[in-house]
Amino acid sequence: MLTRVPTPDGDPGKVPADMSDVEARLARIRGTAPVREHTARTIAALTTNPGCDRRAVLDAAGIDKQKLAGYVEFPVPSGQSPFAISRGNAFEAQVKADGCAGLLRLLGERLGLPVPEVSYADLAPAGTGASLDARHARTRELLAEAAAAGPDGGVLLDHPLLRLDVGGRAAYLEPDLIAVRLRGRFHVVEIKSFAVIDGQADGRKVAAAATQAAVYVLALRGLLAELGYGPETVADEVVLICPENFANQPTAALVDVRRQLTVLTRQLSRLARIGDLIATLPADLTFDLGAAGAQPEPGCGGGEHPPRFSDDSAVPGRPVVEVVGALHATRARYAPECLDACELAYFCRDEARGQTAALGRSVHDELGGVPDVAGVLDLAAGTRVPDPDQAEAAELLRLAARLRAESLASAL
Known part of the structure; x- marks a missing residue:
């Protein structure tokens, strides 16, 4: 994981000597801000516009794009409403009640999957001191036991913790569930609160859920590969659980994510080769919002691009015009679909006018x-x-x- 190590003089252009050239360059691009860790949603969003150099650079450097968008005065709307989050949590709790007994019946009755006798393990952290590495190690241990048990045994993991390499940094991911070895393979289970009405669901929401589940499939395959198992051990089809019609009763469907896996693998490979891309950028490029030595331009006290305040402190940050110039130095590939997936979409849309x-x-x-x-x-x-x-x-x-x-x- 890349971390920013402060230097005595606070110069964001200086990096520790033991960093590789690519890591050092990414640290300069990021500046003094902490690394923005990836989640399954942000990794899934990488597939929306894989040809965008700007997004590739910002994601590889671990830059908070939402904060950056707000700084250049193109803020994005906040995330899900509290009502939607509460509804989703309530539906997930209903699906997982009684050790997921209802879910196992649903898999057998609705999908016709042979469900072996399984054990149930909840890997949710018991307290705030739970270590990510410890949870990941426990997940690995239980999966190893289930894989060794063959197709007649397995474990249903609630709140497992997986790990995926994203541009040289380890991203910890928490899928809803990892099911037992159905038909001899592990299945990722994704629980969503959008409804299936008369057998049909919102296509965009299903596609987004499939891409997010593909992230978990890729991470699960990576973990099982460390245990000596091939990618075929994890099914290409994920189990999508949604409420049916206007009731809150869950229904299940199998969703093929092979296409999403192909796009996701290609984009992650592109991030791994980020050195070739950043070599084409200006050597002094940085998105540090409070770069040391940055002074307001003459007349910038209330003009078009006044200096901003970094991290809501009393220390003036870089003038907006400098940050905008840094963004213009990276090539964007704006498309209307970006509005649903990227925090900088409003800035890029204005730029592409x-x-x-x-x-x-x-x-x-x-x-x-x-x-x-x-x-x-x-x-x-x-x-x-x-x-x-x-x-x-x-x-x-x-x-x-x-x-x-x-x-x-x-x-x-």
Whole structure:
């Protein structure tokens, strides 16, 4: 895990001598802020826009993107409402009642899965002093016992703790449940509080749950690989538990996450090669919000980009214009889907204003990859000579413009 070791003079540009070059560079980029640890949700969000260099750099450096977005005056709405959290916790408690006895019946009756006789273990921390390493070690121990018992035995783990390498840092993950060896394989169980109405659920919510569950599958496969078991030991299908119709009775479905696993593996591999990406960035790039020596620009006392206060203290932070400049130094790949997955989406959307990419990938591709809206309008009006690779798109745009003009004329 990367940690920021303060230097005597407080210079965020200096790093411990025992760091590797990549770690040292990431530490400079992050500055004095603590490392933002990954969760299953943030790891799943990496798959939304895997081609975005800006997100790759910020995530690899462990930067708090929500705080950064607020600092540059593009704050994101807060997370789930307290009501939604309470409802989710109540439904999860209902599913796990009596040692998950109802869940085991559901797996057998609804999915037709052969459920062997299992033991139940709750690995939730008993107190605040519970060590993450100790919980992970206990999870590993119980999984080893279940794997050695073969398909006729197993354990139902409640609040297990897994570990996944994300850009060189260990991220601790806590899935809802890891089920016994159903059909000879382990299954990840994901409990969600969104409803299944007449056999149908919100497609976006199901996709988000599948991607999050894929993170757990990947971490579980990594742990079992350490014990000498292949990836086939963990099923490609996860068990999704949701309330059915307008009642609060749980229903179960198997969701295939092979596609999500492929995208997730590719993005994590990209983060592991982050050194190639950061080598192209300015050597002095940093997102430190309170960098030592940063002074307000002349006239920045209440102007467009006044200096901010770091960590709500009385010590002025960097001027907003400097932090915005650091963001502009990294290449973003904004798309409307980012609004659901990235804390910096509002900043990137404003930055992409006037670009066809901001209209969505499908629109951008249909416009022949012309980067800016003004260029599209010029091609449609015939006032711009298209490049050779834009000839077909330009012809279609001129046709669309002519048909629109004819339609408007006939309507008048």
